[in-house]
Amino acid sequence: MEIKTVSCKREGFEIEELYKMWKDGKIIFNTEYQRSEVWLKPKKQKLIDSILRKYDINKIFFRITKDQIYECLDGQQRLRSIFNFMDGNFPTSNKYTPEIGEILFTDLPEKFKWAIRSYRIDAVAILWADDEVTSDIFLRLQEGVPLNSAERLNAMRGEARNLIAKELSQINFLKICGIKEHRFSHRHLCAQMLLLEVHKVSETQFIDCKYRNLQLMYEKYKNRQVPNRAVSDLKKALNYLEKSLGEKYSRFINKKGDIIAIYLLTSYLLKHYSMLNHEKEYKKFIIDFLKNVRNINTKNTKETQSNKYYYTYKMESRTSADSAASMKKRFEILIKKFLEFCPTIKKKDNQRIFDEYQQLVIYERADGICQNCNKKIILDDSEFDHIISHSKGGHTTIENGQLLCIKCNRRKSNK
Template sequence: MECRDKSLDKLYKRRSKIDIPEYQREKVWSLEKKRKFIDTILKGWHVPKLYFRSMDPEDQSFECVDGQQRLNAVFEFYEGKISLPVGSEKLYGGLTYDTLKTSYSDTFDDYCFQIEEIEDASDQELEELFLRLQLGTPLNTAEKLNAIGGELRGYIKELADHSFFKDAIGVKNTRFAHFVICCRFFYLEIFKVPNKLRQEELEKMLSDNKKFSRNSSAAKKVKLILGFLYEVFKENSKLLTNRANIVSCYYLISLFKDIKSLNSKVDVFRVFFFDFFTALQAEVEKGSRAKDRDLIAYQDAISRNTDSREAINTRQRILLKYLAQQMPDIFRLLEIPVSERAIIIDEFVDSFKESILLINKNYLAKHGTQKIKYTNEIIAADKILKKLITDEADFGNMIDSLYKLLYEGSGNGVRLLNSNNEVLDDIKSFRLDLRHDIEHSKSHDIRKKSRKISDTYFKYTGKKALSLLDSNDFSILQFSIYSKIADFLNTEKG
């Protein structure tokens, strides 16, 4: 072992490189205990050392053997999720990191944890170390899962030796790590909607499926997805050094209706995952200067309550939103629960508002006025846009609201819809079909407009007329339009 000092600000910027192993306790500190710990740091007092296991010296990724709660308290203080007790501001200048006196924020940033870095330790040695550090606290180890007999356990153990685990991820197979990850894959397939992916749920799944067919749909699908993910990540295994990211990548692919059809899109997914995780790492390293709401939320869903249903779905929704910007037709290929669809739509509309605020801020600085004014009519439109559409009436209201937001939003003669952008042109085509009688146009114009409207519907749904759409088509249409609008507004932000 080698002892090193690491400052808190550097640990925070590198938090995506610190993984929490299976045997860490699920118990979390109370708010009062977190506050006292932060106060201890600000006073410069000594705290016990942390223990990290070196996973990849070149990549500088680690497994936190002991010290998860101390790290989480520090990270939450940086992010404004916990504050000091009322009255502390008299000494420190404020109750949160952002309001501390500069001298105290510098003290916090520069405070160093002593970290014992462990290399080449066996599983047995690590378990003994953790037991001694925790003074005999019972462990929830991966060994417990491995000890459960049955056909499902046997099949998972075989798949844990798949090339994906051996050659396409950066997580070493210590303490049956690959076996546990594969257990989580099967849990997602067997139960469809993710619940907590923690020890007790996985134990129950294995116990309840001691009789299991290798020819079942779940068995075939997991093996198929492992093959696809191997092709995607085999050339860049260091992208996946975190168990939560591995589970999220699997879950994303599992939502597709036809996994085999994705074989022609390996390069698309390879680029997508590389771009996403690179952007995530860059945002994390900004520390307290990070601004991207989605990437911050994604990282937060990794750092805390990693295996909860809420965290899993949060990561999933964010991955879907980013993927939709590279694959606008993605929602035609997916099976997403209705409850999750509604949340994704809600988040899309919130992202529209955030983008428009920044567009207005930049435009105001240059021209002295806003580009899109939030009138009462537009605020009402905002509420309509958050509704999950299922029929022609909903669709018409959505298109009217988008038109008001992106075209009638400005009182200054500035029109976003004048921009040369495909989705904005599509909105005008839909509105033309819904709100204007093109039969009164000249014959050649009628044919031209009708063909354009038909092509627009087909592009989004595979059907050529509004009258042919069913409730699922309307949902796909809404997702696809929103993903394109999000991409357009991101471009407009400059």
């Protein structure tokens, strides 16, 4: 029995040698393995102080490619900070190194320049590992350092991961929305959207968009293509959002939970309703809805009662927003409010039956009262009929819908 191993070598490099290798293009930084935000100046200055004081710093990990290029897997921020300092991009710190104050590298006394150039950094170089092995090594290097779900997913390999990283996360709406691309947040959003499309979540079934289900999707589509239908529907929804909201109002969506909920609404509407030429209405609805949600004071009892739907949406967004139950609740609120806002919107097909979301809006609009005999009826005993009959060209829209009790509807249609 054999255990698969990787070949690696342990080396020590003086900073001057590493700097020259970088200048010569022999060291490259792969952003796929940069897990945190770019260091701010104080953190960089503290690292330079550690080097000047001859403190030990953690080893660097490289992968050596077949072209003999050193690809940095772990330690990118440390190397970038050192190289930037030597390029004169920031000075030392009076706070961390008060003995010399704020001085650029070129202005340092020679003995301190030499202290930096000759400082030795330990490194491990992995020889010609493929992407999957490299990702596994990267994840193990981060053990003990909390990785978020997006970073763990990004370190996986396969068709789904590549589709999301190289194509879906590059869709322009994500670049102009209010969610910053930080620690692969756009890729994580795309993974959640793709999971919803793969599972055809556009009716009444919902699925948790948590790490485990996303991981299972990545594994399922590791060596085979993601269904074209799911990819196409995802692109259509995001492109429609960009067309409707534009760059200015896309920025207004700045919470991940809102993007997923609004994405679900958009995807559903594009599948079932004629949304062509409704972009302006849709923009107004989205902006007004989010403003109403944000203006809710959850501590004001009277306000929460009069705006129960906005209150419920806001509270559901605060707790487990990527759970199936929370997404379903928020989607139902969004579709209800949109159909109230745009009652003339037409369904794509010629079916005569009002869907469950239209029925709920019609029922609440009538206060649960039969519009023929004026009797109060419960939702389960309600029937929904066209004011102008379907056979005479009446559309299946909320505007053309009415609430009737079973008896009145049977009498009307002579059933």
